[in-house]
Amino acid sequence: MYQVIRGGYETKHPNSFVRSCPVGIPNYLLLIIHTAGQFQIGQDITHITPGHALLISPNTSYRYGNPQGAYIDDWLHFSVSSTIDFSKVFPMTNQLFPVSDTKTLTQLIKQILWEASYTKPPYLKQNIDSFFTILINHLLASYGSKDMITTASLSYESQFQSLRLEMRNTLSEKHSIKDYAQMIGISESYFQHLYTDYFGVSFQKDLIRLRIEEAQYLLSTTNLTMEEIADRCGYTSNVHFYRQFKSLTGITPNKYRKYGPPAFHTDIL
Structure with missing residues (x-):
């Protein structure tokens, strides 16, 4: 169902870090943002506080980072089976939204990366899919209550x-x-x-x-x-x-x- 391409957790980028991809990438990019930052999806530019998530869909233009200082995030490049309409599973792609429990999300991404690197068949695919399901459910819960979560x-x-x-x-x-x-x-x-x-x-x-x-x-x-x-x-x-x-x-x-x-x-x- 899910295939991990690359990722990192609690990644401390250099000061004034900015990453730009005008034509997007051919897979999904999930970001869990731990510091203030500036994000541009398409033509929309948004400044945010720590504790937000963003799932960028394939082939979407983006630019993100923190031109004013430190930038820390969890990030995950992954693809989804063509048999799944991921836009229905996760309808809030390309939208920044607050998350109520970044520590849990970080741990889940860390575990997914561990499974992808060290778990052997026949458990590899099943374990990755299971942790992805939990990760997506946590994100859906945060998105569903986004109007109740304040800075x-x-x-x-x-x-x-x-x-x-x-x-x-x-x-x-x-x-x-x-x-x-x-x-x-x-x-x-x-x-x-x-x-x-x-x-x-x-x-x-x-x-x-x-x-x-x-x-x-x-x-x-x-x-x-x-x-x-x-x-x-x-x-x-x-x-x-x-x-x-x-x-x-x-x-x-x-x-x-x-x-x-x-x-x-x-x-x-």
């Missing part, structure tokens, strides 16, 4: 990702907006704004959802008591735990443990 949220991307992972791994502990805002070095109101902007849900609602998801997992896979589960999920009150669990799932914790998710057991509601 501000991108600048705090790594802090918010680490914060949310910490929340998920320490649900039994107290998590407050005040503490996290101080940790990142921003106001509480700005923290709440960025959190909602980045994850599409408020901090408090997201924390409750994470706790209830953990409770569902513990109810399904352990024999812990309700009190133990409530404690592990950060609840000091069993009544509060029961109320929030039923509000989100439509079923009590006891019935969830006995019957499973309500979507599959509507008769008990």
Whole structure:
């Protein structure tokens, strides 16, 4: 399906680097951009901040780089099987758009290059296609939410990702907006704004959802008591735990443990 031609990740180009190709190239070029830059696709010139992606289609005129300073990107030349209408799979060719997780995209490109260089048949083609599918899906997700991603949220991307992972791994502990805002070095109101902007849900609602998801997992896979589960999920009150669990799932914790998710057991509601 996909054939890797050449690529690089976290490539540090010389200062004032500019690459120009007036007639394009016969394959696709994917760029994940880590610094500010200037891009020209056809006749359109755009100046961007770090954290953008661009997929240039074959035989498209382009010029890109950063005439004013350093330029760093991940880049991947690749071709696609003629049996696939890639314009339908990836409709946003030749459009710059913000990406919410450049680290993951970098790792995927790195892995694709590794597979292309060192993996032997019969796994080579399958592995490359698999990682390409994941890469394309991440790009599609970012493109689909491009109007929700702001420059501000991108600048705090790594802090918010680490914060949310910490929340998920320490649900039994107290998590407050005040503490996290101080940790990142921003106001509480700005923290709440960025959190909602980045994850599409408020901090408090997201924390409750994470706790209830953990409770569902513990109810399904352990024999812990309700009190133990409530404690592990950060609840000091069993009544509060029961109320929030039923509000989100439509079923009590006891019935969830006995019957499973309500979507599959509507008769008990």
